[in-house]
Amino acid sequence: MIDSGACMLVLKKMNPTRSEKIKTVAEAARLINDGDTVTFSGISLSAHPVALAHEIIRQRKRNLEIAGSGAWHVNNLLAGAGCVDRMIVVADSTEIGGVAPAVRRAVEKGDIRVEDYSYFAVASRFMAAAIGVPFLPTKSMLGSDMLRKTWLEEGKKFRIMKCPFSGEKVLLVPALKPDVAIIHAHYADEDGNVQMVGPTALADEQSRASAKVVVTVEKLVRRDAISNRPELTIIPSFVVDAIVEVPYGAHPTALYAYYDYDIDHLRYALEQSRDEEKFEAYLDEFVYGVDSHRGYLKCVGGSKKLSELRVNSRRRNS
Amino acid sequence: MVVAAAREIVDRNVVFVGVGIPLAAAYLAKLSHAPRAKILFESGIIDSIPSGTPMGIADPRLAYKCAKSCGLFYALSILQRGYVDISLLGGAEVDKYGNINSTVIGDYRRPTIRLPGSGGANDAASHSKRTVILVPHEKYRLPERVSFITSPGHIHGPNDRKEAGLEGGGPSRVITDLAVIGFHRRRKMMRLQSLHPGVSIREIKEKTGFEISIPDRIRTTEPPTVEELRVLRSQVDRDGIYTKR
Numbered sequence: 001m002i003d004s005g006a007c008m009l010v011l012k013k014m015n016p017t018r019s020e021k022i023k024t025v026a027e028a029a030r031l032i033n034d035g036d037t038v039t040f041s042g043i044s045l046s047a048h049p050v051a052l053a054h055e056i057i058r059q060r061k062r063n064l065e066i067a068g069s070g071a072w073h074v075n076n077l078l079a080g081a082g083c084v085d086r087m088i089v090v091a092d093s094t095e096i097g098g099v100a101p102a103v104r105r106a107v108e109k110g111d112i113r114v115e116d117y118s119y120f121a122v123a124s125r126f127m128a129a130a131i132g133v134p135f136l137p138t139k140s141m142l143g144s145d146m147l148r149k150t151w152l153e154e155g156k157k158f159r160i161m162k163c164p165f166s167g168e169k170v171l172l173v174p175a176l177k178p179d180v181a182i183i184h185a186h187y188a189d190e191d192g193n194v195q196m197v198g199p200t201a202l203a204d205e206q207s208r209a210s211a212k213v214v215v216t217v218e219k220l221v222r223r224d225a226i227s228n229r230p231e232l233t234i235i236p237s238f239v240v241d242a243i244v245e246v247p248y249g250a251h252p253t254a255l256y257a258y259y260d261y262d263i264d265h266l267r268y269a270l271e272q273s274r275d276e277e278k279f280e281a282y283l284d285e286f287v288y289g290v291d292s293h294r295g296y297l298k299c300v301g302g303s304k305k306l307s308e309l310r311v312n313s314r315r316r317n318s
Numbered sequence: 319m320v321v322a323a324a325r326e327i328v329d330r331n332v333v334f335v336g337v338g339i340p341l342a343a344a345y346l347a348k349l350s351h352a353p354r355a356k357i358l359f360e361s362g363i364i365d366s367i368p369s370g371t372p373m374g375i376a377d378p379r380l381a382y383k384c385a386k387s388c389g390l391f392y393a394l395s396i397l398q399r400g401y402v403d404i405s406l407l408g409g410a411e412v413d414k415y416g417n418i419n420s421t422v423i424g425d426y427r428r429p430t431i432r433l434p435g436s437g438g439a440n441d442a443a444s445h446s447k448r449t450v451i452l453v454p455h456e457k458y459r460l461p462e463r464v465s466f467i468t469s470p471g472h473i474h475g476p477n478d479r480k481e482a483g484l485e486g487g488g489p490s491r492v493i494t495d496l497a498v499i500g501f502h503r504r505r506k507m508m509r510l511q512s513l514h515p516g517v518s519i520r521e522i523k524e525k526t527g528f529e530i531s532i533p534d535r536i537r538t539t540e541p542p543t544v545e546e547l548r549v550l551r552s553q554v555d556r557d558g559i560y561t562k563r
Contacts, residue, residue, distance in 0.1 A: 043361050043390065044376030070437070093420075093434035095338070095374040100434075107432040116421055116468075118440035119360055120394035127391055139398055140441045143470040143482030149426040160483075169483030198381050199362030200389045256378045256387075263373065311378075 019190035021243050025293060028214045028242040029055040032180050035063045037086075039126075039210065041183040042071035042253060043201040044095060045261045049184040050074060051249040051293040052216050057081040058287060067178050068122040070201065073253060073266065076100040079112060080279045081287070086152055087114050088176070090122045094270055096263070101274040115152035117141070117173075123202055125176035129209035137161070137170040147171075181210035184250045185234065186258065187219045188226075192240030195232040198256025207235045214242045216249040218258060246293050248306055259309040265300050319452060320346060320550060321542040322493045322514075323406055326450045330354045331403040332396075334442050336375060339452050340406035345554045350546060358396060360438035362388045371557050394438055397445040400485065405442035405449045411464045412453050414507045414528040416471025416489030418443065419464035426466065436468050443469035448490040455494035461527040472506035497522055498539050502531055512537040 029052060032038060042048035048071035056064075057077060065086035069075055072092050078084050080102030087107075092100040106112040117125070120140045128136040141147055141158070150157050159172045183203050188194040194215050196203065207213045215235065220243070226233060252262035252269065272282040290296045297306065323343035327333055329352040335344045344357050345368040356365045361376035365385035372379045381387055396402060409418035410433050420439060424430030443449050449471075453459055471489045473479060479488050492499040492508060500511040509531040510522065515538055522530065542550070551558075 042376075044374035046361065046374075046376035046378065089435045091435050091437035093437060098434070099432065104432045108429060110428060113427075116435055118436045118444075119390060119438045120398065120441040123391040123394060139483060139485065140394075140444050142444065142484050143467070143473050143479060144440055144444075145421070145426075145467040146436070146440065149466065151427050171483075197387075198378065199359075199376060199387045201361055201376065202390050204389050205391055254376075254378050256381055260378065261373075 019192070019243075021192050021240065022190060022220070023242045023244050025051055025055045025216070025244050025246060026059070028052065028216070028244045029059050031212055031214055031242060032056060032061055032064075034061055036179040037065040037067050038180045038182060039067050039178040039206050040069040040071040040074050041181070041201060041203040041206055042074070042250065043091070044070065045266070046199070046254045046256060047184050047201070047250050048074045048253040049182045049216055049249065050251060050253065051246040052182050052184070052214065052244070053077055054287045054293065054296060057083060057283065067176060068117070068126060068202070068206070070119070072100045072103075073269065076102045076270070076273055077283075077287070079103045079106045080273050081283055084112055087112050088122065088152065089114050089116045090119050096267060097270045101270065102279060105276070113152050115150060115157065116146050118146065121173050122176065123205060125173050126202055126205035126209040128173070129175035129177045130205045131208070133175065135172045135174050137163070137172055139170060142169070142171055176209060178206070178210040180212045180214060181206045183207060183213065183215045183235070184255070185215055185217050186255065187221045188215060188217045188240070188243050189221055189223045190243070191223065192237035192243050193223075193226045193233050194235035194240060195226060195229070196234045197232060200234055204234050207239050212241045213239055214244070215240055216244045216246045218247050218249065218255065220245045248297055249293060251297065251300065257311055259306070259311060262300065262305065262309055319493055319495050321546050322498055322539060323450060323452055324350070324546070326491055327352045327355055327404060332356045332358065332401050334358055334397060334402045334405040334438070334446060336407060336437065336439065338408055340408060341372060342550070342555050343406055343452070346546065346550050349549050349553055356385075358393060358402070360390055360393050362390055362393050364388060364393065364396070368554065371555060394441050397441050400445065400447070402442070402446045403448070405446040406452060407439050407442055407449055407469060408452050409439070409469065411459055411461055412451055412492060413461055413464045413471070414530070415473060415475070416449070416451060416492060416501060416508065417464050417467040417473060418451060418469040418471065419466045421466040421468045423465045439469045443471065443486070443488070444484050445486040448487045450491045450493060451489055452493050455496040455522070455525050457525050457527045460525070472501065476504060476506045496525065499530070507531055509533065510536055512539040514539045515541055
């Protein structure tokens with residue numbers, strides 16, 4: 001029998017004062033040090049942690065390694081801003097205009113050293129770290145040049161093994177443990193329980209794999225909202241170090257059930273990034289020239305634009 | 319190209335696709351001859367229902383009304399477990415064994431052109447029961463050997479996939495804007511199957527960077543039917559993003 005009285009008493013005692021996990025964007029970004037290995041949540045046109053990425057650029061972080069991030073717009077911004085010198089590449093396709101231009105330029109010039117993995121191989125690396133084992137076996141990448149041509153992870157990228165039980169050939173990939181995971185999600189409570197709806201890409205594994213976890217959310221909610229639907233909790237509170245409330249924190253990418261991608265701004269940023277000088281001008285206008293995400297949102301069209309992007313229950317994205 | 323690719327999908331197939339023409343082909347199949355096909359995306363979308371014109375593999379339109387939303391590890395493990403019947407893949411370069419390059423052109427550490435990387439393409443090519451490759455028919459896209467094998471086809475010969483430890487069957491078809499190409503049953507190199515209407519063998523030879531095997535008798539690709547075109551233009555690709563008018 002559930003004693004709801006005792007339950008309520010415990011919940012009341014848990015957070016007597018405002019949680020020290022709640023931070024501003026600037027405070028959260030200061031958890032990242034120069035030279036750190038960072039990973040970003042998001043994929044394709046969804047859920048890139050753009051607000052936090054902008055702050056990383058404003059704080060002029062240097063020599064970062066981006067590991068296993070499919071958030072091409074964030075990768076592109078950071079590469080173009082000179083924050084990155086290493087990348088564990090998984091997917092830098094913009095889908096709307098070829099490969100992320102600033103990333104491409106930096107790699108071709110030799111400014112960024114790389115190592116390529118398949119998405120499932122990187123996911124397995126994060127999963128190994130997330131569940132506390134030093135490697136996981138997979139059958140991806142076998143027979144591909146990702147095993148023959150290596151750079152950043154040379155010598156420690158993989159091992160081929162004969163399974164001790166079945167004798168079949170498997171590839172072992174080592175655990176990948178970033179210094180910081182930066183994630184954008186729908187909402188969280190003050191304790192740091194993070195909920196998401198829709199496809200979640202690698203947010204779960206990235207968070208448990210990383211030493212520090214910074215999460216930006218659309219809205220801070222109370223514990224009851226979390227407890228009503230615990231199956232939506234992708235990251236439990238003890239995994240999270242910092243929570244920041246940043247509405248539209250993923251703009252210009254989409255957030256499932258909340259807002260659509262801003263295709264015009266995505267295309268604009270993409271096109272500007274094809275040219276070094278034009279991208280510097282873009283960064284001056286949309287990143288360095290504003291001191292908050294709210295300031296940036298004003299620059300991209302303000303509440304009028306945001307209401308066009310917002311998903312409402314009557315009008316689905318179409 | 320979209321129509322020919324759509325025809326490769328059999329009803330009830332579990333289908334893995336990337337964005338672009340492969341997606342348009344999968345949706346066309348689902349809206350016409352393969353309504354029970356289950357389309358899945360690496361972003362974490364299982365059994366997607368066509369809705370609007372999606373622009374990326376994590377477009378919210380793909381997830382709306384899907385059967386299951388999940389994470390990427392789950393979605394791609396469906397491939398490794400062997401559930402996927404067919405994957406539709408594009409690529410910058412495809413060689414005669416159906417190996418696809420989406421990593422670099424030139425040297426890996428100092429490339430002439432840095433490409434997007436594998437994404438889920440390597441996983442799809444490794445594990446699907448079969449793969450269908452979509453590529454524009456140009457000489458520079460169809461070299462003798464790709465600069466970098468991102469997604470393995472038949473690698474360099476008939477036993478290579480098995481020796482490498484791959485369980486998926488590899489590419490069975492390459493579809494271009496000029497032809498439908500199969501693979502030689504024993505030697506596993508590309509073998510012309512049918513020419514699209516109006517295309518000559520000479521044009522194929524001119525625009526292929528390797529010597530493509532040509533059978534004695536070549537069919538003409540069945541052109542799109544009125545119905546296929548109607549579905550394509552009115553439902554799958556209303557804005558004409560993936561298909562020319």
